[in-house]
């Protein structure tokens with residue numbers, strides 16, 4: 484009888500230990516303020532088609548695979564007696580979305596530029612289609628371009644080039660006119676600028692993308708969308724929620740990550756952003772992921788405060804892995820104000836690319852031209868909606884086609 488009771492007790496202990504392992508495997512967030520954080524850097528569980536290997540087959544520690552990350556093995560304080568547990572299976576509700584690859588997204592989304600198209604594209608085509616263009620007509624062309632935030636210098640360039648082609652314009656068919664306008668707009672959009680994103684591993688370490696910008700510009704949403712772009716393109720990712728100013732921002736990011744099975748490292752509200760960024764990159768290095776994307780706080784306090792904070796994040800991160808891309812997120816609907824804010828960031832940190840969000844909500848799509856010209860930094864990604872995959876790599880010609888319309 485005594486033996487039977489002891490045997491039942493052992494089986495119960497083993498079952499409890501086994502269950503705690505299975506529950507732990509579902510977590511995808513590392514909280515720096517979590518007592519259980521040690522040993523719980525649990526990440527993207529395997530997709531349902533490939534159930535996790537039995538514990539004895541998995542390597543110790545977290546490593547990356549093509550599909551995502553293998554979970555780290557939690558270390559039990561006291562090893563339970565060996566029991567014959569069935570192999571762990573993925574939780575049925577843990578089904579991750581597989582976002583579409585980023586290539587060709589702008590073609591799909593260019594109709595979202597409808598507001599700019601009706602004011603800029605249609606406005607220009609209407610004037611240029613007139614039989615004989617007078618000075619008033621050319622002034623109208625100029626005003627239309629300026630109203631769309633194309634900027635003075637680029638407007639002048641476009642008008643000058645169109646005027647030299649007046650003879651061509653006089654006999655052009657509507658299709659010719661469209662083609663000509665697309666060509667001229669593409670020319671001021673910097674078709675030769677390097678817009679590749681620095682997300683690749685370098686010297687055996689993950690690429691690190693810092694995302695900066697004013698709160699409300701769509702920064703956190705953009706980090707989530709970038710994670711989807713990268714996962715869609717077959718990369719493994721870790722997210723860092725270093726915007727500790729607003730707790731909801733970390734929750735928001737965590738949700739974005741969870742949808743595609745990406746780990747989010749976060750800290751307590753008000754925690755040191757640099758320590759969260761450090762921990763995120765450390766986790767990415769250990770897990771051998773391709774890219775770590777770090778969301779930062781963007782409150783516009785004093786310029787020196789911002790410089791100190793972003794400078795510290797960069798320094799701390801680079802103790803482990805080089806920052807390969809610093810993206811500045813700007814709200815396209817804020818026009819010239821956005822450019823003034825942008826300058827504060829570009830003087831604080833070496834920005835390598837701009838993400839222009841909310842281009843779907845503005846008639847001033849020409850802002851892309853002025854942002855690039857005034858900041859001297861290429862626009863690399865554009866936001867064209869609130870949907871999860873409404874972020875596209877920027878392609879000048881496709882964008883110009885979207886502005887002019889008639890290509891769909």
Ligand SMILES: Nc1nc2c(ncn2[C@@H]2O[C@H](COP(=O)(O)OP(=O)(O)OP(=O)(O)O)[C@@H](O)[C@H]2O)c(=O)[nH]1
Pocket residue numbers: 697698699700701702703704705726729732781840841842843844865866867868869873
């Ligand atoms: N229409 C549209 N809305 C967008 C786009 N990008 C972001 N948004 C919306 O902009 C709002 C603000 O986005 P957040 O990501 O919370 O902004 P944030 O800059 O991170 O702000 P904080 O979290 O306060 O730092 C959200 O409602 C987003 O859905 C876009 O390209 N188009």
